Amino acid sequence: xxxxxxxxxxxxxxxxxxxxxxxxxxxxxxxxxxxxxxxxxxxxxxxxxxxxxxxxxxxxxxxxxxxxxxxxxxxxxxxxxxxxxxxxxxxxxxxxxxxxxxxxxxxxxxxxxxxxxxxxxxxxxxxxxxxxxxxxxxxxxxxxxxxxxxxxxxxxxxxxxxxxxxxxxxxxxxxxxxxxxxxxxxxxxxxxxxxxxxxxxxxxxxxxxxxxxxxxxxxxxxxxxxxxxxxxxxxxxxxxxxxxxx
Amino acid sequence: xxxxxxxxxxxxxxxxxxxxxxxxxxxxxxxxxxxxxxxxxxxxxxxxxxxxxxxxxxxxxxxxxxxxxxxxxxxxxxxxxxxxxxxxxxxxxxxxxxxxxxxxxxxxxxxxxxxxxxxxxxxxxxxxxxxxxxxxxxxxxxxxxxxxxxxxxxxxxxxxxxxxxxxxxxxxxxxxxxxxxxxxxxxxxxxxxxxxxxxxxxxxxxxxxxxxxxxxxxxxxxxxxxxxxxxxxxxxxxxxxxxxxx
Numbered sequence: 001x002x003x004x005x006x007x008x009x010x011x012x013x014x015x016x017x018x019x020x021x022x023x024x025x026x027x028x029x030x031x032x033x034x035x036x037x038x039x040x041x042x043x044x045x046x047x048x049x050x051x052x053x054x055x056x057x058x059x060x061x062x063x064x065x066x067x068x069x070x071x072x073x074x075x076x077x078x079x080x081x082x083x084x085x086x087x088x089x090x091x092x093x094x095x096x097x098x099x100x101x102x103x104x105x106x107x108x109x110x111x112x113x114x115x116x117x118x119x120x121x122x123x124x125x126x127x128x129x130x131x132x133x134x135x136x137x138x139x140x141x142x143x144x145x146x147x148x149x150x151x152x153x154x155x156x157x158x159x160x161x162x163x164x165x166x167x168x169x170x171x172x173x174x175x176x177x178x179x180x181x182x183x184x185x186x187x188x189x190x191x192x193x194x195x196x197x198x199x200x201x202x203x204x205x206x207x208x209x210x211x212x213x214x215x216x217x218x219x220x221x222x223x224x225x226x227x228x229x230x231x232x233x234x235x236x237x238x239x240x241x242x243x244x245x246x
Numbered sequence: 247x248x249x250x251x252x253x254x255x256x257x258x259x260x261x262x263x264x265x266x267x268x269x270x271x272x273x274x275x276x277x278x279x280x281x282x283x284x285x286x287x288x289x290x291x292x293x294x295x296x297x298x299x300x301x302x303x304x305x306x307x308x309x310x311x312x313x314x315x316x317x318x319x320x321x322x323x324x325x326x327x328x329x330x331x332x333x334x335x336x337x338x339x340x341x342x343x344x345x346x347x348x349x350x351x352x353x354x355x356x357x358x359x360x361x362x363x364x365x366x367x368x369x370x371x372x373x374x375x376x377x378x379x380x381x382x383x384x385x386x387x388x389x390x391x392x393x394x395x396x397x398x399x400x401x402x403x404x405x406x407x408x409x410x411x412x413x414x415x416x417x418x419x420x421x422x423x424x425x426x427x428x429x430x431x432x433x434x435x436x437x438x439x440x441x442x443x444x445x446x447x448x449x450x451x452x453x454x455x456x457x458x459x460x461x462x463x464x465x466x467x468x469x470x471x472x473x474x475x476x477x478x479x480x481x482x483x484x485x486x487x488x489x490x491x492x
Contacts, residue, residue, distance in 0.1 A: 154468065157477035159484070221467045222400065231403035238405070 011189035012050075018181040019051050020058045026164050026237075028176040029135070033063040035176075036133040037092070038124055041069065041083045043191040044139035048179055050194065052137065053090045063135075065092045068127055070120045073102040074203050082197070099123045113209060125171055133173075140177045143184040143215070146232050151214050161236040180233070183226060257435035258296075264427040265297050266304045271485070272410050274422040275381070279309040281422075282379040283338070284370055287315065287329045289437040291385035294425055296440065298383065299336045309381075311338045314373055316366045319348040320449050328443070345369045359455060371417055379419075386423045389430040389461070392478050397460050407482040426479070429472060 023029050037052065039045040049067050056062070067087045069080060084094040101119050105111060124136055140148075140162060149161045164180040167173075179187070222228040269275050283298065285291040295313050302308070313333045315326060330340040347365050351357060370382055386394075391408050398406045410426040413419075425433070468474040 153478055153481045154474050155477070157480035159481040217467050221463050228400050231401070232399055234403035235399045235405040 010193075011186055012047075012193050014186055015047060015179070015182050015190045016051050016055050016058065018186075019178045020055050022164060022181045023055075023059060023178055026180075028165055028178055029059065029061055029063055031061050031063070033061075033135045034133045035063055035065050035135040035137050036124065036128045036131075037065060037067045037137045038120075038139070039067040039069050039083065039087070039094075040139075041079065042139075043187055043196055044141060044144075044179065044184075046083070046086065046139075046196060047187050047190050047194070048137060048139040049087055049092050050090050052178065053092050066131075066133065067092050067094045068124065069094070069096045070123055071096055071098045072116070072120070073100055095127075097123055097127055113211075116203075125168075125173060128173055129171060136173060136175045138175065138177050139179055141179040141182045141184050141187055142229060142233055143218075145177070145180055145236065146218060146229060147211055147214055149232075149236055150218060151210060154214070155210065164237065180237075183229065256439075257432055258293075258439050260432055261293060261425070261428050261436045262297050262301050262304070264432075265424045266301050268410060268427045269301075269305060269424055272426075272483075274411055274424055275305065275307055275309055277307050277309070279307075279381045280379045281309055281311050281381040281383050282370065282374045282377075283311060283313045283383045284366075284385070285313040285315050285329065285333070285340075286385075287325065288385075289433055289442055290387060290390075290425065290430075292329070292332065292442060293433050293436050293440065294383060294385040295333055295338050296336050298424065299338050312377075312379065313338050313340045314370065315340070315342045316369055317342055317344045318362070318366070319346055341373075343369055343373055359457075362449075371414075371419060374419055375417060382419060382421045384421065384423050385425055387425040387428045387430050387433055388475060388479055389464075391423070391426055391482065392464060392475060393457055393460055395478075395482055396464060397456060400460070401456065410483065426483075429475065 029035070035052065037045065037049045039049055045067075049065070052065055067083075069083060071080075080096055084096075087094045099119055101116050102111070104119055105115075109115075128134075128136055145162050145164075152158045152160045162177065163175075164177045166175040168175065222232070275281070281298065283291065283295045285295055291313075295311070298311055313329075315329060317326075326342055330342075333340045345365055347362050348357070350365055351361075355361075374380075374382055386408060391410075395407045398404045408423065409421075410423045412421040414421065468478070
C-alpha cells in the first residue's frame with residue numbers, strides 16, 4: 001500500500017519536475033504572465049493545466065491561468081461539464097468557444113488537419129487578445145515535437161521543429177509548450193494517477209492521420225528508447241542531452 | 247539488345263546528370279580547380295572519379311583530377327594495381343599513401359571509426375597541401391548524408407549534416423561531395439554497368455558498425471522511398487525538393 005501510494009504520486013511529480021525544468025531553462029513563463037491554456041479534454045492538455053496550476057511555488061512565480069476549449073462542428077460527444085468541473089477544482093477557470101470549421105471551409109476545399117488547426121489557433125489568439133492574455137500554452141509533449149519534426153522532414157522536405165517558445169511578430173503574444181521535456185508515456189501514467197477520464201471528442205479525420213503512421217515508425221526507428229528520444233530533442237533544441245537526463 | 251545497350255548507358259548517365267546538377271547548384275567546382283579524389287577502391291569513390299573525369303564538357307569547366315588511396319594497417323587485400331589501372335584509363339592519375347592508424351593509436355585507446363577517419367582525412371589534407379591541390383572530393387552519396395544526419399541526431403544529440411561543400415578555415419582547401427544527389431542504389435547500378443569489381447579492403451570493424459544498423463532502420467522508416475529520401479535531403483540542404491526531382 002505504501003508502495004502504491006508512492007507510485008501514485010510519482011508520475012505526476014515527474015511531470016511537474018520536468019515542466020519546471022523546461023520553464024526555467026527556456027524562460028517560458030515570467031512573473032505576472034496571464035496564461036491561456038488550450039484544452040481539448042484530452043490527457044495532455046488536462047495534465048498541462050493541472051501541472052501549471054501546481055508548480056507556481058516551485059517556479060517562484062505569480063501568474064494567472066485560464067483554460068479555453070475550442071469546440072468545432074465535429075464536437076458532439078465531448079463532456080465539457082466534466083472538463084470544466086475538473087479544471088475549476090484545480091483553480092483553473094474554464095471557458096468554451098465555438099468555431100464552425102466546416103462552415104469556414106471554402107467551396108471545393110477539403111478538410112485537412114493543418115487547416116483546421118490553423119482555424120482553432122486563430123480563435124485562441126483572438127480570445128487571448130480580447131481577454132487580456134499574453135501567453136498561450138499548448139499541451140504538446142516530447143513525442144509530439146519529435147513527430148512533427150520528422151513529418152516536416154519526410155513529407156514536406158523542411159527542417160522545422162515545433163518551438164517550446166514562440167514570440168508572435170504580429171501579436172503581443174507568446175506561445176509556449178511547457179511539456180516539451182515530458183514523454184507521452186509519462187503523461188499517460190500521470191493521467192492514470194490523476195484518475196483522468198477522457199472528455200475530448202475524437203476527430204473523424206484523426207484515425208487516418210499521417211501522424212499515427214509516423215508515430216509507429218518513430219517507435220521502431222528509435223527502438224522506443226527514451227534516451228534516444230531525448231537526444232533527438234536535444235539536437236532540436238540545441239541543448240546538450242546531458243541536461244535532459246533526469 | 248538495343249534495350250540492353252540503352253539500359254547499359256543509363257545509370258552511369260544518370261549519375262553524371264545528377265552530379266552536374268549538384269556541382270552547378272551548389273558551386274562545388276570552379277574553373278582551374280585542382281581536385282584530389284579520395285579513393286578506397288570501392289564503388290562510390292570509383293564512380294565519383296569516373297564521373298568527375300567525364301563531366302568536364304557538361305560543366306564547361308577546366309580542372310585537374312588526381313586520385314589518392316590512403317592505405318592503413320588494415321589494408322592487406324586491396325588491389326591497388328587494379329584500381330590504379332582503372333583510374334588511369336579514365337585519365338585520372340593515381341597515388342597511394344600509407345597511414346599507420348594502429349601505430350598512431352595512443353596506449354590504452356581503442357580503435358573507432360571516427361578516430362580512424364580523422365587520421366585518414368588529416369593525411370588527405372597534408373597530401374593536398376604538399377601537392378598543390380585546392381579541393382578534396384569525397385564519394386559520399388545521398389544515403390550517406392541521410393545516415394550521418396540521423397546518426398548524429400540519435401546517437402550524439404546533434405543537428406548536423408555532412409555538407410556538400412565545406413571551406414576549411416585552417417587550410418586553403420575546400421571539401422566537396424559531388425554525389426550528394428545520387429542514391430546508393432543508382433551507384434550500384436552504375437558500377438555494374440561500368441563492369442566494376444571491388445578493389446577495396448574490408449575494415450574489420452565495419453561489419454559491426456552502427457552505420458549498418460541505422461541504414462536498415464532508415465530503410466524501414468522511409469519505406470525505401472526515393473522521393474522521401476530526396477525530401478529529407480532537401481530539408482538538410484535548404485533546397486526545395488522539387489529541385490531535386492529528376
